[in-house]
Amino acid sequence: MVNKSGKSFKLRQNASQSSTRKEPKNNNKKVAKVQSKKTEKEANNLVYPGGDTAFKAILSARFCAAIWSHITDCDETFNYWEPTHYLVFGKGLQTWEYSPQFALRSYTYLLVHAIPAYIYHKILQPNPLLIFYFIRCLLGLACSFAEVYFYKAVCREFGVHVGRLCLAFQLFSAGMFISSTAYLPSSYAMYTFAAACAAWWQQKYPLAIFFTALGSLLGWPFAALLGVPIAFDMLYCQKMYKDFIQWSVISAVTVLGPMVAIDSKYFGKLTIAPWNIVKYNVLGGAGPELYGKEPFSFYIVNGFLNFNFVWVLALLSPVVLALSHILVPARNRATLMLPHTLSLAPMFLWLVVFLFQSHKEERFLFPIYPMICLAGAISVDVVQKLIFRLLCLLSTKRIGFIKISPSSHYLDSTAFVMFAAVTICSLIGISRIFSLYKNYHAPLDLTMELNRFPLEGKFPNESQVNVCLGKDWYRFPGSFFLPNTNWNVRFIKSEFDGMLPAPYTESENGKRIQLGA
Structure with missing residues (x-):
């Protein structure tokens, strides 16, 4: 490991965060520092990836996703990639959700991605395909920053053993591979929620808000x-x-103010896109059931x-933690600042709400994907403690050849559980990733071949060419x-008889013209 000064060292960190929890106060940063120092003094040597190493590993995985992941949802294509293509090149397809009549989507969100792409386009004039992968790599970079911030906070709050398990699950899960570079608001919410949790566990409440x-x-x-749960903790x-109200207002004004101004300009009328989507889906609109x-089992199977098995462990984490409170000494199961129940509450709150919604989609669970990895890691850690506890009991009764030293650490005797969990889950995750690439990447590979036609002289550059799509649109x-x-x-014309996207009107006010007008 390497610290900030460049010196090599092995950090002494208690894998189980054995220090007892103190209730944080308003001005409790000093308490947190004392807690952390006490934890290090009581620590055992444990090798784990430092922040720089974790970032490099995560970034490598996310760039792989940017290059090889397919588009899993047509909403990503027609609600985000197509309008972004219009913003960059002045040409693209528009869905009814961008019609001023509904204005469910925000152009501000698109501009966050379109502006770097536009600059790249103007400076280097690359092939549009390169701009696609440029945006994807930017998404992978943003996700990596959020994930490494999340990882470092997990190490601090739950112990470095839980942190390294969580990191392994994040790196090799098919879920993170799919969601990390998806151009979707649910993926963006995943980045920001991971960062919010990291700030919350470090008691940086303004940043969490x-x-x-x-x-x-x-x-x-x-x-x-x-x-x-963050609001519950604060209030x-x-x-x-006072802090909650103050920073909520500041955050809302900072984010929503520019959004309303930009979206209102683009739609040609006063527009609050977040309110429009809530109104349409919850407060009397057609609703997502359209x-x-x-079935209820959809998310269970998809998860x-x-x-x-990380998903199974995550769902079982409340049961495993309950057993831990009964069988494991308190000094070996405490976290640094918050109880497990509060830290994991966002994930289960989200599941309770979305499991009972009739309309279900894979992307709806994207925001809690890092938390699933964390809950799975906590379960593995607790299982190791429970096994160690059992081994200690058997050792005191002198059963068989089991011998556990009273001073030994639970990781010394149960490392096989960690290696088995990481190896099995990683191999299955990698297998799933390869399967997704092999079986679902064909649309990208096929359309990529179209770029060869102008180069081979089959179509002059100035020719107008139509690419026709049927029922597989x-x-x-x-x-x-x-x-x-x-x-x-x-x-x-095909078997599909629903409303298809239509080209934006190629004019200055193209964004303000309703579909079919």
Whole structure:
């Protein structure tokens, strides 16, 4: 390991955070520092990735996702990639959600991604396909920053053993591979929620509020639900009424003010996009059930596909923690600042709400993906403590050949559990990732081939070319895969009889014109 001064060292950190919890107060940063120092003094040697190493590993995994992950949801193509193509090139497809009549989506969110792409386009004039992957790499970079911040906070709050387990689950899970570079508000909410949790566990409450506001206002308004436990901690546990109100107002004004100004300009009328989407889906609009209903088991099965046994361990974490409170000494199960029940509350609150919604989609669980990895890691850690406790009891009774030294650490005797959990879950996760690439990457590979036609002289650069889509229109990865703006997307008559996206009107006020007008 390498510290900030560049000197090599092995940090002494208690894997179980054996220091007892103290209730934080309003001005409790000093208490936190004392707690942390006490923890280090009581620590055992434990090798784990430092922040720099973790960042490099996460960034490598996210860049792999940026290059090899397919587009899992046609909403990503037609509600985000297509409008972004329009902002950069002045040409793209528009869905009804961007019609001023509804204005459910925010152009401010698009501009966060479109402005770097536009600068890249103007300076280097790259192929549109390169801009697509440029944006994806930016998403991977943003996700990596959020994840490493989350990882360092997990190490501090739950112990470095839980931290390294959580990191391994994040690196090799198919769920994180899919969600990390998806151009979706739910992925953006995942970044901001991971950062909000990290700030919360370090008692940086203003930052936690800001990240929650950023994810729910600029990203997905329903992500505000994840901030309820943070609000509970501030208002009920800490009695920080003034700070909560003050920073909530500051965050809302900082994020929502520019959004309203930008979106109102683009839609040609006063527009508050987060309110519009809540009003449409919850307060009397057509509602999400319009797009189909799924059984209760949908998320159970989907969670296992994306996280395999990590998902099972995450769901069992309340049971495992209850057993821990009964069988494991308190000094070996405490966290640094918050009880497990409060720290994991956002994940279970989210699941309770979304499991009972009729309309279910894979992307709806994206915001809690890092928390799933954390809950799974906590379960593995507690299982190791329970096994060690059992071994100690058997050793005192002199059963068989078991011999446990009274001074030994639980990790010394139960490392096989950690290695088995990480190895099995990682291999299954990698297998799932390869399966996704092999079986679902064809639409991207196929449309990528279109870029060869102008280079081979099959179509002159100035020719107008129509790319026709039939009943598989939803597999189209977006106009960024077309060679240039002379290539057009057209839909032909098929079995699908619903409302299809239509080209933006190529004029100055194209964003203000309703579909079909």
